Amino acid sequence: MSSRMTSPKPFIGVDSDGKLFVHDETADTLQQHGKPVVVIAIVGRARRGKSYLMNRLLGKQAGFPLGPTINAATKGIWAWITDHPTRPNHNLLLLDTEGLSHATDGDENRDIQIFVLSVILSSTLIYNCQGVIDESCLELLDLVSELSEHLVLRVDDEGNVINMDRIFPALHFVVRDFMLELAIDGQPCSPTVYLEHCLKAKRGFREKVRLQNNSRDKLKSYFPNRSCFVLPRPVTEDEALRQVDEVPEDQLQPAFVDGVTQLVSTIHAQSEPKKVRGVWMNSRHLVEIARNCVLAFRQDKIPSVENAVVAVRQAECLKAVEMALQFYKIAMQDTVEELPLQEDELKRRHRHNFDNCAERTFAEYAIFDDDGDFYNRMKADIEKEYTMICKNNESEALRLCREMLDVLFTSIVQKKIDEDEYSYSDGHFEYIQDLQKVFVLYDEYPKKGPAHCARQVREDFENEKQTQTQLIHQTAGAVAKKEEEIETHRVLIELEKQQNAEAQQALEERLDRLQIDHEENLRRLEQERGEMREQYEERIRRVNSEKQHEIQIRDAEAQRISRELEHRMRLTQEQLDAQQRRADQSADQIRLLMQQNRNLEEGLRHANSRSRGGGGGCAIM
Known part of the structure; x- marks a missing residue:
């Protein structure tokens, strides 16, 4: 449903029993607007131009229906919501009410009910009347006198209504077709000053005067913010008056046009958003208030x-x-x-x-x-x-x-x-x-x-995972035990192998030392032989130089020494041959040890193959 209104819609209707009810479709449309809302309601007798003023407040030539005949055009309350023309982010809600004292339409009690709704819902209330201000005041005073009997209000100990400015609207009298001069004791005055003059308490002790004065006090208490506007007759011909919304503006009385323009401008400038207890209302809030009041009326209760x-x-x-x-x-x-x-x-x-x-x-x-x-x-x-x-x-x-x-x-x-x-x-x-x-x-x-x-x-x-961890731990333990046994066997074999290797190494080192000693002895013997030969030759040379006859003796000595050296060399050769034989015997022993190592390695490989065959059963389930 669109929230935009292109024409007024019935908001508060009247059923076949003459009781008020809320039009749900219009209420739903109004509830879609969440901005603070300025609410202008108009009340007054039927066929006095209320709808015309509503149209002018909208800036339109036509919109709210006008009633040119004895039958009122508006029943109940009609609503039209739109954007406010001068207040950004505000809505303007206009409420056009059924004409008061329209006895041919049914229950006279409906007048006060519509007036109560207009008062509660609006932030600005226009009371539209015709003739003179004094008589208009009397009509409104009748409504106000019944207001307290049809609306439960909070009052203090002295009977004064509490915080009326928090719920009651500003009140504007609009007196139509006004032809008299505004003066008090011969002095010209404004319409509002004259209104206040009319609201002063009258002197007298009759019951009627007392009741009217009481109503005046209530009106001033309920509506502390009030003013008055007077409008002359818009046209001179009665026929044109019936269709005044169709009459071009240049054919209306200039004083009427000026008055309406001033009225619209003032109301738009002075009208505040509706407030209850100091809180700005929106149309959604007002729909709930209207529903509550209408429900009370339908149940014959006082809202x-x-x-x-x-x-x-x-x-x-x-x-x-x-x-x-x-x-x-x-x-x-x-x-x-x-x-x-x-x-x-x-x-x-x-x-x-x-x-x-x-x-x-x-x-x-x-x-x-x-x-x-x-x-x-x-x-x-x-x-x-x-x-x-x-x-x-x-x-x-x-x-x-x-x-x-x-x-x-x-x-x-x-x-x-x-x-x-x-x-x-x-x-x-x-x-x-x-x-x-x-x-x-x-x-x-x-x-x-x-x-x-x-x-x-x-x-x-x-x-x-604890159970799985324990199972893996147990399996690893079994495998570790088996591997430990294999390792022990392997270590024993390796130890024996190491011992054999060490023995073999010792023999090889011994042979190496013997070979070194043999070579060293040979070098020493050769050196000694050389030294002896040099000594011999030196001595020969010395003998030759000293005594030639000693040559033969020296030769014999040399031969003796040579034989001695040859003898010693034969002994040394025999010792070397004996050492070689012993070395050959050690080599045979080494070959025997290597054969034993090969036999041990073969036994170790055989043991490992047996171990793998026995440990294959360790598996994780």
């Missing part, structure tokens, strides 16, 4: 301003709670899609969306929540929604963390388990290391949600 306020408070605050929760859910939707989140981050987003969406939305719709009951209800509803989001966050965190651990465990650990890679003595330690690698990767992942959920999933996972 209460307080009850109407409570009804508005109830309806608007409930809507505020609902809208705040709805906007909070919308604002949190992206967050919900990102779950799981850390608790601090989720709490930060909750607080941001509560402050910037929920609280602002509540403040926009809520009204008269002075005690904070509905705010607390809104807060409780959002806390309940937030608690549910927190639970979902924990559920998502538990699910994600478990899936993460399962994936990591499968890719790092389970693959090795399936391939039997932990079935050795240190397999248990490798398993523990791989398991720790799983937890390290798990802990490094930042988006696991609440920390306590991540810890809980890890603890549960570790508990689940």
Whole structure:
């Protein structure tokens, strides 16, 4: 349904029993407007040009229907809402009422009911009348005198109405077809001054005077903000008066045109948005007030301003709670899609969306929540929604963390388990290391949600893997025991092998030393032989130089020495031959030891093959 009105719509209707009712379609349209609203209502007798003034306030030549015949054109209350012509971000709501004292249409009590609704709903009330101000005052005083009997008002101990400026509108008298001179005691005055003069208490002791004075006091109390405008007859011909909205402006009386222009300008300039208890109303609020009052009228009860306020408070605050929760859910939707989140981050987003969406939305719709009951209800509803989001966050965190651990465990650990890679003595330690690698990767992942959920999933996972850890530990122990036995056997063989190698090395070192000693002896003998030959030759040369006859003796001595040297060389050669024989015997012993080593290695290989055949049964189930 469009919220834009292109023509007036019936707002308060009259059913076949003569009772008022609210037109739901119009009410629904009005409730779509949330701006502060200036409400101008007009009341007065039928066929006195109320609808004409409404059209001029809209800046239109026609709109609200005019009644040119004895039958009134407006029944109940008609409404037209539009943007305010001079106040940005405000609406203007015009309420055109059924003519008062229209007895041919039914219940006379309906006059006061429509007047009560006009007073409660409007921020500016125009009382449209015709003739002279004195008589117009008397007509309005009759309505005001009945107002307290048809509307429950708050009064103080002295009977004065409390805070009427918080609910009652500004009152503007508009006296049509005014032809008299405005003067008090012969002195010209303004229409408003003359109105105040008419509202002064009259002297006299008759009951009628007392009642009229009482009504004057009530009117001044109820409507402290009041003024008066007078308009001359718009045209001179009665026929044109019946269709005054169709008469071109240049054919209307200039004084009438000027008066209407001034009236419209003043009302638009001075009319404030409707306020109740100091709070600006919008059309949605006013619809609730109207529904409450009409319901009271239909039940033959007196409507209460307080009850109407409570009804508005109830309806608007409930809507505020609902809208705040709805906007909070919308604002949190992206967050919900990102779950799981850390608790601090989720709490930060909750607080941001509560402050910037929920609280602002509540403040926009809520009204008269002075005690904070509905705010607390809104807060409780959002806390309940937030608690549910927190639970979902924990559920998502538990699910994600478990899936993460399962994936990591499968890719790092389970693959090795399936391939039997932990079935050795240190397999248990490798398993523990791989398991720790799983937890390290798990802990490094930042988006696991609440920390306590991540810890809980890890603890549960570790508990689940305890049995498997124990089984791998037992299997590794059995394998380690078997490997220890094999290692012991291997060590004994290696020890024996090492001993043989050491013996072989000792023999080789001994042979090396003998060879070195032999070579050293040969070098020493050669050196001694050379030295002796040199000495001999030297002595020969000396003998030759001293005594020639000693040559033969020296030759004999030389031969003797030569024979002695040859003898010593034969002895040395025999010693070397004996050492060579002993070396050959050591080589035979070494070959015998090497044969024994080969036999031992063959025995070790045979033992290892037997060990592998016996240990193949260790497997992880």
